[in-house]
Amino acid sequence: MKDRFLFKAKRIDNGEWIIGFLTFHKTGKAFIKPIFGDARSSEEVDPSTICQCTGLKDKNxxxxxxxxILFLKDEINGCKWKAVVEFGNPTGEYNWGWQLVQVTECEANKDILLWIETGTSYVDVKIIGNTIDNPELLEGGE
Known part of the structure; x- marks a missing residue:
C-alpha cells in the first residue's frame, strides 16, 4: 500500500496519534483502523486532528x-523559510493535491514540495512540528 493513502489523527480516548485507514460511521464519528494489529479493531479519533499523508518524506x-510545519532551506540561494502543508493547491502553478503555505517570508517556489521526491529541488526539508501540537511554530522567525 502507498503511504499517501494513510491518515493520522488523535485518539478520543487518550489523545495519542494513530496512523492507519480513515473511516466514518453513519453517526458521523471518525475512526482509524491501525495499519498493524487486529484487523477488526478501529479507534475513534478527533475529526479536527485528521491529517492525510502526502507520501513524501523529509530529509530524515x-x-x-x-x-x-516544515523548515526549508534552498541550497542555491540560501533562502530559509517555514511553511505548512495543506491539502489542495489553489495558489500553485501545478495541481498535485498539496501546497505549502508560507509562514515566514522568502522568495521561494510554492510548488517546491512537489519536487522533493525527485531530489532535484535543491531544498532541504525538515519537519519541525505540526499545527495541532505546535501552533507556536506558526509565528514568524526561523
Missing amino acids: GNLIWEND
Whole structure:
C-alpha cells in the first residue's frame, strides 16, 4: 500500500496519534483502523486532528503529513523559510493535491514540495512540528 493513502489523527480516548485507514460511521464519528494489529479493531479519533499523508518524506526519512510545519532551506540561494502543508493547491502553478503555505517570508517556489521526491529541488526539508501540537511554530522567525 502507498503511504499517501494513510491518515493520522488523535485518539478520543487518550489523545495519542494513530496512523492507519480513515473511516466514518453513519453517526458521523471518525475512526482509524491501525495499519498493524487486529484487523477488526478501529479507534475513534478527533475529526479536527485528521491529517492525510502526502507520501513524501523529509530529509530524515519522516513521512510528511497535512498540517506539518516544515523548515526549508534552498541550497542555491540560501533562502530559509517555514511553511505548512495543506491539502489542495489553489495558489500553485501545478495541481498535485498539496501546497505549502508560507509562514515566514522568502522568495521561494510554492510548488517546491512537489519536487522533493525527485531530489532535484535543491531544498532541504525538515519537519519541525505540526499545527495541532505546535501552533507556536506558526509565528514568524526561523
